[in-house]
Every structure is written in C-alpha cells, then in structure tokens.
Amino acid sequence: xQKYVTRFCKKISxxxxxxxxxxxxxxxxxIILPLIEILVTTLMDVNxxxxxxxxxxxxIFASDISxxxxxxxxxxxxxxxxxxxxxxxxxxxxxxxxxVRTDLKYKKTISFFLVLPYMLPSWFNAFxxxxxxxxxxxxxxxxxxxxxxxxxxxxxxxYGAVPIILSLSAHYYIFAFLLVGAALSSINSDVEESATxxxxxxxxILRKITFPLVIPAVVSxxxxxxxxxxxxxxxxxxxxxxxxxxxxxxxIYSNISTGQQVTGYILSxxxxxxxxxxxxxxxxxxxxxxxxxxxxKGSKQKLISLGKWRIPTTIAIWLFIFCLSILPVLLLxxxxxxxxxxxYSLDNLTLHYWIGQSDPTIGNGIQxxxxxxxxxxxxxxxxxxxxxxxxxAAIIGLVIGYLITRNKEKWQFRLxxxxxxxxxxxxxxxxxxxxxxxxxxxxxxxxSLYGTISILILITVVSELPLTTRTGTSxxxxxxxxxxxAGSVLGASWITRxxxxxxxxxxxxxxxxxxLVFISAMKELDLLIMLVTPKTMTLTTYTFxxxxxxxxxxxxxxxxxxxxxxxxxxxxxTIFGKIDITKGxxx
Amino acid sequence: MGTIVxxxxxxxxxxxxxxxxxxxxxxxxxxMTLLGPSGCGKxxxxxxxxxxxxxxxxxxxxxxxxxxxxxNQVSLPTSDRNLNLVFQSYxxxxxxxxxxxxxxxxxxxxMPKEMIKQKVAETLERLQxxxxxxxxxxELSGGQQQRVAIARAIVTEPEILLLDEPLSNLDAKLRIxxxxxxxxxxxxxxxxIVYVTHDQVEALTLSTRIAVFFEGNIVQVDxxxxxxxxxxDLRVAQFxxxxxxxxxxxxxxxxxxxxxxxxxxxxxDYKIGLEEVTLATNPENIHIVxxxxxxAIVSEVYSVLPAGSETYIQVQLQETNEILTIxxxxxxxxxxxxxxxxxxxxxxxxxxxxxxNEKILVELDLRVPVNV
Numbered sequence: 034x035q036k037y038v039t040r041f042c043k044k045i046s047x048x049x050x051x052x053x054x055x056x057x058x059x060x061x062x063x064i065i066l067p068l069i070e071i072l073v074t075t076l077m078d079v080n081x082x083x084x085x086x087x088x089x090x091x092x093i094f095a096s097d098i099s100x101x102x103x104x105x106x107x108x109x110x111x112x113x114x115x116x117x118x119x120x121x122x123x124x125x126x127x128x129x130x131x132x133v134r135t136d137l138k139y140k141k142t143i144s145f146f147l148v149l150p151y152m153l154p155s156w157f158n159a160f161x162x163x164x165x166x167x168x169x170x171x172x173x174x175x176x177x178x179x180x181x182x183x184x185x186x187x188x189x190x191x192y193g194a195v196p197i198i199l200s201l202s203a204h205y206y207i208f209a210f211l212l213v214g215a216a217l218s219s220i221n222s223d224v225e226e227s228a229t230x231x232x233x234x235x236x237x238i239l240r241k242i243t244f245p246l247v248i249p250a251v252v253s254x255x256x257x258x259x260x261x262x263x264x265x266x267x268x269x270x271x272x273x274x275x276x277x278x279x280x281x282x283x284x285i286y287s288n289i290s291t292g293q294q295v296t297g298y299i300l301s302x303x304x305x306x307x308x309x310x311x312x313x314x315x316x317x318x319x320x321x322x323x324x325x326x327x328x329x330k331g332s333k334q335k336l337i338s339l340g341k342w343r344i345p346t347t348i349a350i351w352l353f354i355f356c357l358s359i360l361p362v363l364l365l366x367x368x369x370x371x372x373x374x375x376x377y378s379l380d381n382l383t384l385h386y387w388i389g390q391s392d393p394t395i396g397n398g399i400q401x402x403x404x405x406x407x408x409x410x411x412x413x414x415x416x417x418x419x420x421x422x423x424x425x426a427a428i429i430g431l432v433i434g435y436l437i438t439r440n441k442e443k444w445q446f447r448l449x450x451x452x453x454x455x456x457x458x459x460x461x462x463x464x465x466x467x468x469x470x471x472x473x474x475x476x477x478x479x480x481s482l483y484g485t486i487s488i489l490i491l492i493t494v495v496s497e498l499p500l501t502t503r504t505g506t507s508x509x510x511x512x513x514x515x516x517x518x519a520g521s522v523l524g525a526s527w528i529t530r531x532x533x534x535x536x537x538x539x540x541x542x543x544x545x546x547x548x549l550v551f552i553s554a555m556k557e558l559d560l561l562i563m564l565v566t567p568k569t570m571t572l573t574t575y576t577f578x579x580x581x582x583x584x585x586x587x588x589x590x591x592x593x594x595x596x597x598x599x600x601x602x603x604x605x606x607t608i609f610g611k612i613d614i615t616k617g618x619x620x
Numbered sequence: 621m622g623t624i625v626x627x628x629x630x631x632x633x634x635x636x637x638x639x640x641x642x643x644x645x646x647x648x649x650x651x652m653t654l655l656g657p658s659g660c661g662k663x664x665x666x667x668x669x670x671x672x673x674x675x676x677x678x679x680x681x682x683x684x685x686x687x688x689x690x691x692n693q694v695s696l697p698t699s700d701r702n703l704n705l706v707f708q709s710y711x712x713x714x715x716x717x718x719x720x721x722x723x724x725x726x727x728x729x730x731m732p733k734e735m736i737k738q739k740v741a742e743t744l745e746r747l748q749x750x751x752x753x754x755x756x757x758x759e760l761s762g763g764q765q766q767r768v769a770i771a772r773a774i775v776t777e778p779e780i781l782l783l784d785e786p787l788s789n790l791d792a793k794l795r796i797x798x799x800x801x802x803x804x805x806x807x808x809x810x811x812x813i814v815y816v817t818h819d820q821v822e823a824l825t826l827s828t829r830i831a832v833f834f835e836g837n838i839v840q841v842d843x844x845x846x847x848x849x850x851x852x853d854l855r856v857a858q859f860x861x862x863x864x865x866x867x868x869x870x871x872x873x874x875x876x877x878x879x880x881x882x883x884x885x886x887x888x889d890y891k892i893g894l895e896e897v898t899l900a901t902n903p904e905n906i907h908i909v910x911x912x913x914x915x916a917i918v919s920e921v922y923s924v925l926p927a928g929s930e931t932y933i934q935v936q937l938q939e940t941n942e943i944l945t946i947x948x949x950x951x952x953x954x955x956x957x958x959x960x961x962x963x964x965x966x967x968x969x970x971x972x973x974x975x976x977n978e979k980i981l982v983e984l985d986l987r988v989p990v991n992v
Contacts, residue, residue, distance in 0.1 A: 522703075
C-alpha cells in the first residue's frame with residue numbers, strides 16, 4: 034500500500050503528468066462534453082414531453098415539415114458541396130501545375146496573390162457579388178450591372194445556388210492550389226525523366242506518371258473543400274437567406290435565432306455526422322495511397338517550357354488575380370464612397386460613411402465608421418479575441434505537440450492527439466450552437482460565459498486546436514529528444530528544460546501558429562455569430578448585422594477595414610517574419 | 621572515484637527483451653568500451669546507466685552507492701549520478717552559443733558567473749576551441765561540434781563520462797585524429813569513461829577493456845589484446861577481426877583424432893565430442909609460402925587489395941571455392957588467377973563450436989599429420 038502511495042505522489046509531482054491530466058481534462062470538457070450535452074438536449078424533455086423521447090428527431094426526419102427543414106436544405110447543401118469541390122479542384126490544380134511545373138515568371142508574387150483570397154473572409158466574395166449583381170427583387174439598391182447596363186440581373190444570378198457556388202469556389206480553390214502544388218513540387222524530376230528516357234512524350238508523362246502521383250493530394254483536397262463548403266455559413270447566409278434558399282448551416286442559424294433550439298441542434302448533429310463521414314472516407318482513401326515521393330535530397334525539378342503559350346498564360350493568370358484579389362477590394366472601396374447606393378456618378382461620391390456625422394436623411398442617421406463607437410468597440414473586441422485566442426491556441430498546441438511527440442506509444446497521448454483533431458469535424462455553425470447551449474447557463478466549473486469575451490476566445494481556441502496542434506507537433510518533431518536529455522543529464526528540471534531549451538527552439542513554430550490563428554480569428558464569422566451580444570460584437574459579426582439591416586455602405590466599409598488589416602498582417606509576416614503561412618493553411 | 625558495478629540488468633521494450641541480464645564491473649579510471657553490432661543493446665545499456673531509461677530489473681552501484689535497484693524502486697535522477705553523457709548527435713542547443721552551451725550545466729548548479737567564465741574558458745582551451753566561444757553550433761564543422769559536445773560534458777567535472785558513438789558522424793581522417801585526442805583526454809582527466817561504438821578498430825585502439833555485446837548479452841569482457849588474440853566466441857572473433865576473420869568448417873572424427881578441413885587434415889590430442897567445428901584465424905596468421913614447405917596447400921589468387929603499408933590477398937580454395945583473406949606487410953604483387961601455396965599458423969588457429977559459437981577451450985594442439 035505504502036508503495037503505491039509513494040508511487041502516486043511521485044507521479045503527481047511530475048509536471049508532465051500534471052500537464053497531461055490538465056490538457057486531457059480541458060479537451061474533454063470543451064469538446065466531448067458539449068457533444069454529449071447537445072445530444073442529450075435533443076432526446077430529453079423535447080416539445081413539452083417529459084424524460085426521454087425521440088419526438089424531436091421524428092419531427093425533423095419524418096413529418097410534414099421534414100422536407101422544408103431537412104431534406105431540401107440538405108440536398109442544396111450537398112449540391113453546393115459537390116459543385117464547389119469540382120470547380121475549385123479544376124481551377125486550383127491547373128493553377129498549381131502552371132505555377133509549380135512551368136517556366137512562368139514572377140512565381141513568388143503570383144503565389145502570394147493567388148493565396149491572398151484565403152486570407153480574406155470566405156463571405157467577402159459574397160459581399161462583392163452583391164455589389165455587382167444585386168437585383169431589385171428584395172428591395173434596396175441594385176448593383177453595378179443594373180447601374181451600367183440598365184438591365185436587372187435574373188434571380189438565379191443575383192441570389193441562390195449559382196452565386197453561392199461561385200463565391201465559395203473563389204475561396205476554396207486555394208486548398209486545391211496548395212495541396213496539389215505541394216504534391217507536384219515534391220515529385221522528383223527523376224521519375225519523370227526516367228519516363229522521358231523510355232521515350233514518353235510530355236502529355237504521356239503527365240497522364241501516366243505525374244497525375245497518378247498527385248491523386249492522393251487531389252482526393253484529399255476534394256474532401257477538404259467538400260467538408261468545408263457544406264459547413265460554411267457566411268456565404269449561403271448572405272446570398273441565400275434573402276430569397277429563402279436554405280442550406281443546413283443557415284437552417285441551423287434560423288432555427289436557433291428564432292428559439293427552435295432542438296431543431297437547430299438536431300440539424301447540427303446531422304451536419305457533424307455528414308462531415309465525419311466525408312472525412313472518414315478521406316482517411317480511407319488517403320491511407321491506401323500514400324506515395325513516398327519526398328526524399329531528403331530536395332527534389333530537383335526540370336521546368337516545362339511554356340514557349341508560345343507563355344504570354345497568354347501570364348495574361349490569363351494576372352487577369353484571374355485581378356478579378357479575384359484586386360478588383361473586389363477596389364469595388365468594395367468605391368462602394369463605400371457612394372452617397373446613394375447603386376448610383377455610380379462622380380457627384381455621388383462622399384466620405385460620409387467613413388467620417389460623416391449622424392444625418393437623419395442618410396442611411397437612417399448612421400454615423401461614419403470612424404465616428405461610430407460601436408465599430409471602435411467591435412474593432413477592439415476583434416483584436417482582443419484574435420490576440421488571446423491565437424496566443425492560447427498556439428501555446429496549447431505546442432504543449433500538446435510536445436506531449437504527443439515525446440510519448441508516441443501511450444494511449445493517453447493517442448487519445449489527446451485524436452481529441453485535439455476532433456473540432457475539425459464539427460462545422461463552425463454547429464460548434465457555436467453547441468457552445469450556446471452549454472455556456473448559456475452556469476456550467477460544472479464555470480459561470481455562465483454567454484455574453485462575455487471569454488466564450489469567444491474559448492471557442493476560437495478550441496476550433497483552432499487541430500491547426501495549432503499540427504504546427505506544434507511538426508515543430509516538436511524537429512527538436513530531438515536528445516537536446517532535452519542533454520539538459521536533464523546536467524540536472525536541469527523539466528520546467529528549466531521547457532523554458533530554456535524547448536521554448537526558444539520552437540519559437541518559430543509558436544509564432545507560425547500564432548499568426549495563423551490570429552488571421553483566421555480576425556475573419557471568423559460562422560463560429561461567433563450566435564455567441565456575440567451587442568457588447569461583445571466583433572467586426573465580422575457587426576458587419577453581418579449591418580448588412581442584414583440594410584446599411585450596405587457601412588457594412589462594406591467595415592469589411593474593407595477587416596480586409597486591409599488582414600492583408601497588412603499577411604504582408605508584414607510574409608516579408609519580415611519569413612514565415613510561410615501557406616504551409617499551415619491546409620489544416 | 622568512478623567505480624561502476626552492474627548486476628543483472630534486464631530491459632524489456634514491450635515484448636522485446638533488449639537486455640538479458642547484464643553483469644559488468646567497471647573500475648575507477650577505466651576506459652571501458654561497449655562494442656557490438658547495431659541493435660545489440662549497448663546504447664540501451666548506456667542510457668540505463670545514464671538514467672535516461674529505466675531498467676526492468678537489476679541493480680547498478682556507482683562508488684558503492686545504489687543508483688538503480690529495481691526491486692527497491694530506486695532510480696536516482698541522472699543529475700545525481702555524477703556522470704555526463706556525450707550524445708551521438710552531439711545534441712548541442714542550436715539557439716545557444718558555444719559558450720552558453722558549455723556554461724549551461726554550471727548555471728544549473730548555480731555557480732558564480734565569474735567562475736563559470738573561467739571554467740568554460742579553461743575547458744575551451746583544453747579542447748583547442750577557445751576562438752569559437754561566441755559562435756553558434758550551426759557555424760561549426762562536425763569536428764568542432766564534437767569538441768563542444770565533449771567540452772560541455774567535462775566542464776562539470778563528472779566522475780564518469782559516457783560517450784555514445786561520438787565519432788560516428790565524422791569523416792575517416794578526423795575520426796583518427798579525435799581518437800588520439802580522446803585517449804589523451806582520458807589520460808589527463810583521469811575519469812572513468814564508458815564508450816559505446818560499433819567500430820572494432822575504435823574499440824581496440826582506445827580502450828583499457830572492451831565488453832562485447834550480442835543480442836542483449838555481454839559475450840566477453842577483456843583487454844583489447846586478449847580479445848583480438850583469443851576471442852572466446854565465434855561472433856566476437858568475427859566482429860573483432862580486421863578486416864575479416866577467416867572461417868572454415870571442419871569435420872571431426874574423434875575415433876581417429878583427426879579433423880578434415882578445406883585447409884588441411886589435422887590431428888589433435890583430446891576428444892572434441894562434436895561432429896563439426898569452425899576454424900577461425902586472422903588474416904595475418906595465414907602465410908603465403910614456397911611450394912616446398914610441408915603442410916602448405918595450393919590455392920588460386922582471387923584478388924589483390926593493396927592498402928598502402930600492407931596488402932590483402934584473397935585466395936580461393938580449390939575444393940570448396942571458399943575465399944580466405946591473407947595479410948602481408950608491405951606492397952606485394954601476385955597475379956590474379958595464379959596459384960600460390962598457403963599455410964596457416966596453427967598456434968593461432970581458434971576452434972569454435974558452430975552451434976553455440978563458444979570456443980573449444982581444451983588445448984587441442986592441432987598439427988599436420990606427418991605422412992601428408
């Protein structure tokens with residue numbers, strides 16, 4: 034007995050053990066518990082019944098309203114997912130091949146601009162789409178097309194499936210670009226050259242060797258894009274809700290914001306299960322096709338000469354960049370200067386929406402953004418949330434990465450690894466629905482967090498854990514265990530080793546994780562939209578509010594502020610931090 | 621002081637029995653080398669000695685003090701064992717300068733700043749890297765990094781210095797240079813050194829004694845000379861042999877006290893009790909002789925490998941096509957394909973049991989029958 038007590042005490046005093054217990058507790062409390070809670074909510078005391086009942090599920094899966102509540106949004110969600118995936122894949126892979134394998138000039142700059150849209154919120158494209166193609170169907174001012182050509186764009190072009198698919202594709206092609214690009218650049222020319230020696234022609238090599246080698250990357254990009262787009266909320270909300278075109282995510286939002294919690298939760302579970310199925314399929318496919326194309330030698334690649342195609346290709350790519358990265362920002366900027374929306378003439382230009390005093394004759398008397406105290410507070414909230422979420426997520430990610438790499442075999446750490454990956458399976462809107470239910474009332478250890486900044490930070494931290502755990506793990510793998518052992522041989526305690534050896538060596542990984550989360554948190558809408566209150570409004574959620582209430586110019590001005598802040602951070606980091614953000618994007 | 625007594629150390633990695641009862645006594649001031657092929661358990665043993673790995677069973681005492689005793693749940697932390705370790709990868713901290721790397725251990729011991737400076741400077745001088753003090757490890761060559769790693773290990777003046785294949789990452793020339801310096805360092809410091817390597821030349825040149833590991837067991841502990849001249853185990857003979865030991869199978873006939881080998885038929889004095897034995901001898905114990913000598917056999921020159929001061933001649937035996945290696949001093953030329961006469965030195969011929977790898981210890985007094 035004595036023996037076990039001393040053993041137990043010895044274990045407890047080991048900081049590694051304490052840390053492991055703390056992290057596991059944190060993960061279970063913030064990820065597993067909410068999932069259980071939401072499941073219980075849908076099964077207990079539903080619709081006035083008492084105790085366990087399947088009423089809630091029945092009313093959604095098999096009742097008069099099932100079609101409208103579940104089946105039609107679900108069909109539309111999957112439609113969007115499939116089309117977005119196909120368009121993104123074709124576009125992204127083609128761009129990746131051109132940038133990686135041909136002798137195109139200014140590749141670095143081109144890559145920078147091609148990845149830029151990813152740094153912006155995914156619903157940014159939806160805002161721009163509305164500026165250009167908005168028609169008069171739902172009232173308010175019309176868009177650029179109507180102003181210039183004086184024809185009203187048809188409904189299918191202004192709202193619904195087509196613009197949603199195009200907006201999402203313009204954002205998610207970057208996954209395909211990065212993943213396929215990485216696969217292409219890891220293929221050693223040797224394998225292609227040996228085919229050349231055997232007499233194969235460029236096209237034949239592409240078809241028989243290059244393409245099969247990048248298939249795993251293509252498949253994993255497909256799955257990633259698909260699962261991301263079925264979970265996305267911002268774009269279908271902006272382009273679908275006004276015409277009652279619902280996806281699962283917007284349906285969840287509508288239900289929860291109108292007090293239909295149980296319906297919203299059940300739909301969330303449906304969305305989570307869909308995402309899990311898709312990602313599980315991914316694992317199945319990928320693990321069977323894992324080619325070792327990466328060798329330590331650093332692959333040398335022979336570039337394919339574009340020849341007479343160089344000029345047309347260059348023009349096409351720059352045009353693409355202009356349309357997707359530069360023009361939208363310009364349009365958005367101009368739009369905020371229009372006194373009356375949709376009137377494109379010089380005497381209609383004004384800075385009112387930026388610096389104007391409240392004027393009851395313009396936009397219901399809303400103040401210019403620089404005078405608007407709510408925007409200032411939203412900006413402050415955004416920075417606070419992004420900064421602390423990034424800091425905490427990066428540190429937790431690093432610690433988890435440390436624990437996992439140092440104790441690969443033990444089950445606790447495999448569990449930790451998998452738990453930290455779980456949030457990626459939960460679509461943001463469903464995740465925030467869960468947190469809404471869990472933290473609306475005082476919890477087991479915590480007071481009610483709803484309405485505080487802390488819950489925004491907490492949910493951002495947890496949802497970013499899959500990413501920071503990966504960056505943390507990859508930077509820990511590079512720090513050999515011997516570096517730490519060399520310290521312990523000299524008598525350095527665990528704390529000393531972590532502080533003086535591990536931390537300094539993983540500075541770069543830590544910074545990398547921090548920046549990634551910071552940018553991602555700045556543009557986050559889906560995750561926060563249901564958890565903010567007027568006091569904790571962030572820039573993104575405030576923008577959404579403004580747009581819903583019809584303050585288009587002001588909303589666009591705020592979007593522009595977000596976009597410029599992100600571009601600024603992204604540029605500074607790329608130039609000065611020597612951090613390649615694109616490496617962490619494909620979480 | 622730095623006496624290590626190791627008693628019956630076992631180590632299991634899940635099902636795998638990595639160390640199968642290691643017993644070893646290392647005297648104060650010794651240069652003990654743990655030699656063996658990769659995967660034989662020598663590094664695991666070193667790490668258990670250092671306290672970086674827990675033993676599954678057994679005891680270790682350093683200077684009479686119990687350091688590891690599994691049955692009593694004793695396992696002193698590394699830093700309380702008064703030893704230090706030089707890692708195979710050097711494990712220099714890339715974010716610290718050479719000075720900071722070496723000073724780390726002294727800072728942990730809360731030594732006054734002035735004294736740290738002085739000690740580090742002394743150690744740097746001793747290893748002739750004083751000028752590199754403010755460099756970062758990534759700016760150093762492999763040999764310089766090696767010196768920094770050793771400096772970091774000896775600056776805290778440990779009783780015992782453990783080295784884990786420290787020279788394996790260096791090129792051939794540097795390795796020979798460092799060998800000399802390590803031996804000199806051992807002489808100057810007077811500490812006990814435990815050295816892990818799979819390079820038999822390194823072991824032979826450096827050590828006062830060598831412990832040969834095979835499959836988790838120590839097979840023989842001896843001085844380099846004894847190990848080379850009278851290996852107790854066929855695997856030891858094969859591992860130590862430089863560049864290779866010549867082995868041939870012989871059929872034993874205890875009735876007539878005769879064994880038939882591809883080399884020759886030999887008579888012996890005591891019954892062996894086996895049907896087959898393995899004869900082994902080093903390349904310098906076979907000589908190329910003129911035709912007339914008794915006991916010599918004819919073979920064909922397979923290949924000639926001059927190595928500067930010596931020449932290795934490979935010959936192919938006529939009956940079995942086996943290839944033997946012969947070492948001759950100086951540069952000698954034989955035509956490939958020509959026939960030569962070879963004769964082993966029977967006094968230095970070892971006889972092993974091929975089933976157990978053990979040496980047959982009785983004095984057999986091998987000799988060529990007179991009538992042949």
